[in-house]
Amino acid sequence: MGKAQVKKRTAKRHNPIRVPDAHLGGGRADGKANPDKEKQLLPVLEKLKAPEAADRTWACAAVGNLINEDAAMRRLFQSRNVVGALIERLSDDVDDVVVEASGTLRNLAIDGGHEICGEMFNKGIMPHLTALMGKISGTIDNVLAGTAKELPEDEIERRGHLLALTENVIMLVWSLAEASWKTLEAVNAAHGEGLLVKALQGRDQLSPGVALAAAQALFCLTHDNMPFSSALLAQPNALPVLVGIVKADHMPAERDAKGKGRAKKSMDLEDDETADGRALLTRVLIAGTLRNLVDPGSSADSKVGIATLTNEVILPLINGLLDLDLAQAAERVTQLVTEIPKDGPVLGKDVKVDHKSTAEIKLERVERLLSTVGVGLEILTSICAGLEDAVDEDMEEDGADDDDMDETMGDEDLIARGREPNANGTAAAAPSVNTAATLPHLLSTLSLPTRLLTLAQLNKLSLPPHGPNPSVHPPTTAALSVVHLRALEALNNLLISTSAAVMGGEQLAQLLPPAMWEGVFAIVQGTGEDAAALKAKGQEMRLELMEGALAGAWGLSKTIPAAAPQGATDMITKAIPVLRIEAAARAVDTLASLAARPSVTIEENAAVAQWLVAALTSQPNAEMMVALLNAVIDIYADEGREYDQPVFVANNMIGALTNIVARVRSESRKIDRRKTPLLRARAEEAYENLVAFIKYRRSL
Template identity: 55%
Template sequence: MGKAQYKKKTQGRRHNPLRVPDAHLGSGKAEGKADPAKEKQMLPILNKLKSPDHADRTWACAAICTLIQNDAATRRLFQSRNVVGELIERLSDSVDEVLVEASGALRNLAIDGGHELCGEMANKGIMSHLTVLIGKIANTIDSLSSSSQGQKLTDEQFQNRKHLLSLAENVISLIWSLAEANPKTLQSVNALGCEGLLIKVLAGRESLSLGVTLAASQALYSLTQDNPPFRKAVVNYPNALETIISVIEQDHVPVESSQNAKARKGKGKDKQANGDAQDDLPDGRALLRRILISGVIRNCVLVGSRTDERVNVAGLTSGTILPLVNGLLDVNLMNVVNRVQGLVQQLPKEGTVNLGKDLKTDHQSPAEVSLERIERNLTTVIIGLEVLTSICAGLEEEEEEPMINTAEAIAQEEDEDEDMEEMFADEDLIEMGRDPSFAIEEEVHTPTVNPGATLSHLLSTLQLPTRLTALSNLTPHSFPPANNQPSPHPPTTSVLSVLHLRALEALNNLLLTTAASLPTRSDGVSQLAASVPVQQIWSSMFGLVGTIGSEPDALKMKGQEMRVDVLEMALGCVWGTVKVAPAQLDVQNNHVQTLIDSISVLKADVAKVRVIEALSALASRQNVSVEENKVIGSWLIQLPTTSTLSTEVLIASLNAIIDMYADETRSYDNPVFVQCGFLEQLSGIVAKVRSEIKKIDKRKSRQLRTQGEEVYENLVAFIKYRRSLRQ
């Protein structure tokens, strides 16, 4: 259980990368109190969506975007009047301007509304419209690229190109949003066959806008995560891998410089009036595109696979991808927060909604542009950390093979389970158990250590443990305030919390890969362990846990889910440091109590198992005191004897107790295990453990059932062995 590493982000696991959760927003918006002024404007705007004048239809789409931006209450008000259905109808409009604004409004609705609203879009038939638009965009790209080579575009061609770029970016962003929404919409997106369009956009990146190619990169990255059908479609698409590799290897700096030059040229006289706060901030889109596509190739091609023979992912990773990611890891988050605070003061005052005739969905003030760039740069760090997490995931454990459910196998399992139905008393079961002199022959699977780079390079040369720990340090704006007030800038808060989580996931993987390497390497083992600053990580993680734990009520609030996620992963890194070098840790009494107290607030069983294993290792280390062992042992023994536990936690707690007291010569054994009556307590739960283990359906959870049967046999043998010592 405890060896799980984070190699990929499943659709259910990913924190939505597109939106600020409603609960992060303030001013009553999350509670459903819509602005009365906006409510009065709603019906006239909706009526104009069906106006015979295309200018009115275009304006209405843009106005909807403006009114609902980061305003959950007004968005829901529009939803109640079927704004989603009305906008989807406009996707079949005959006028390009309407198509662009309608798709932009739906895109922004998806960004603001997230999973719920994307599901509504799918239910109201958006997929069929997207199929038509994908074909239209692909054909237009082909015609424009063939007609404009070496020729100056006509006014009509220029306008068509402008509409194409805007429509393509909106449609691809919608595909991305829908893919992230839920498994059902993901399957629908797979059926669109959009991989061809996305690859075509990347291949034509020199003649298309950076925004379109970035949207295609984001969609590809999302769709290739934990989605085998789409990965296969990409790998099999002609020249797809060659195109992807060319994006990774193309230097992003000239593209960034060109974008900044265009931005400065475009400001002209407005520069002094509007301010140039964003001038010193990189545009960041070309770099983000490159990082995303680096993730795509690692998602699609497994090292050592047949496809890898023509890709060489390991060489690409060490030569290009890892250096690229390494350059992202030294961002000073406190400086970023201070910069955001200053920019927030320059934002237009809330409530001044301009619905003029020239309204566009993407109009932004200079301060908003700067804030968007900061958010994009932080997002780039997040994607880089996700790529690094997979590079650091060096444990390749065998996946559990599904059991073949033949009639004979099912009948045999049912007969075995029926044999177990008979009730026995604890002592009868102990008597029937395995003799402790015969050790159970467990099939040990030693994990293969195969990180994406040399481990010593990651630890010593790149100093990743220290740098990842720094990125996990919280800022004043890392989580929404616990007092139901909004964050000063919700998008920054949302992205910061994800960034901390991704840094901790990468650190967790690196620690586990290091721990797995220690017993398998005959040379440099001590040097390898010494290159990990375990005490620094230990202290930082407990500082993080203490900060989150200082507001316990917030852990139960809606919209504060990331606090628990970050807490769980910080505790995972605590567990990792214990795995690497438990004897080097300065363990205080409050550290042990913090670990014990954390179990009550953790949600995931895997996180609880990590804490139990960490406590067991601490209680068994060479320099542990009798008192510390007693505190941990007394807490562990009450878990299976007095608590209602999940099967995973029950197995972990029993394994921990057996490991701690398997050696009766330890100084703490007699004063703790013997004098506190642990043996008698264990003897009284044998029937309970047997009953819980046999409830596991071996056809659905074969590995867990095997683990349960092993711990049951070990428990009985352990009891017999400890009893034999008294004779």
């Protein structure tokens, strides 16, 4: 159960800069909006259709400021069709109105996530975006051609407004692509790949924000999205532009964006010396885009050389992100929050969507750095995924069930008809491992196990508080949670690849520090200390992180089981009831490895045996049944182990197993072979192994 490596995310992903509503607290406890803000709702909505362009511009910006990070106020505006009204303003005759409307819609998409993006799509935003993308693309062509200086002043001003739209429109496209398969198909059909490449190609003439938005959109749109990827590869200059960005040092752009003589290469958290971060994030996102886009051995690979690029450029780039002190970041954010002006932006005539205080700008820089680390970890997760995909022959349908078998046959009759021990072949071959970089380099030279586990450790801002009060800074909490999870995913893939290599005879276990056990269990304890929070709305990341840490424990149990601390199995059995099915089954496999480790005590082994038998007799679901049976057989397959007589024999476990043979057979036959062929095959194999195991133990 532990071999499920994370390679690419096929399900819809959270927008990496979106803060979940449940983190925000504004209106969460009682569902009521801020009364002071609510008084301004109707006047603002009325001015969205005012005859004066200045009033319409003001209203678009005012909506954005009123609903910023306030879920209740946003829903109140939604109930008055603010989304539809703003979409109408995208076709306004005045450029200022279009710019502010698109900026507010962009912020709505980021804050509201999938729900509000779906509403935008249903209310017809795509035709407006498609038209705007055409205008923007033509403007960028003129900018790249250097014709702007030859135009009259009013035309240059109009072009400036259109360029101001670019970041907003691209970010809307990105958010819609993240929302659902339906919206993703609409984005694919809009054929915006040419615009995105132009935005990156003209990054020096445009702005860091435009280039970053294009990079974010490309990273999203190339995730297992063949229609878009094929269209992008068909752009003649796409690959040269992308490779050029990845290979070029980002520091000159950071220095220029910062407006100072230098920018610190370490990207530390000091106030005035922290680089803007947009050029670095852009470079990391494009690195991920290339790894999404270029398959090893493909025609595109002949132009890029993705393996060489990964080892010589991408991996060193990501390596430089892995030593960020997240606890220090949390302290810095807590301090900056106290510096934010208590009074929000005044909704005067000069209000803008992106009006921010100095402290808020600094907070954005920290958030951007956390996002950069998260994206880097996502790329590293792919790099560490080294198991070769193999066709599972058990998934092939092997004919009809044994319909002639008497359904009333008892346990002993089924055992008698079952296969003999060792009757059907040899041990499974070790899986093939092929990581982008060598495992010794990842494990030892880069010290990834320790560094990834450090990034996964929780701090005071990692999770939203369980209760009516929000985090002191919800965006940082959301970003930290993602960093922790991505670190655990990368670590899990690295440990899976390492365990497979160890099975193949490679001497790599000594490269894993024994203290890693304490690190993964610290996360399990930290996420599970409040049992009620694990099931509360808005606390979903707690369970994600707990399951990620236990996945790491699986990898450690296959590589350095002897280093597991006493009581490890007890912690795992206590966690299993709250886990989802797949994670629970993997945790059972971890239990089996730990219960059979050389240093296990008879008492600990007996406690695991008692738990396994109790779980088997409680009629578990099919997947857990398979995991439990495999665990028992794995632990007690060797009758020579010191715990066998005092635990397996003394407790008559063979009798308990005999009494469930018929039920196991019945449950395996209930699994629909057409809907879940792999589970059916595994259940049938577990049944056959159970019968053979009982025969073998009896023969002793």
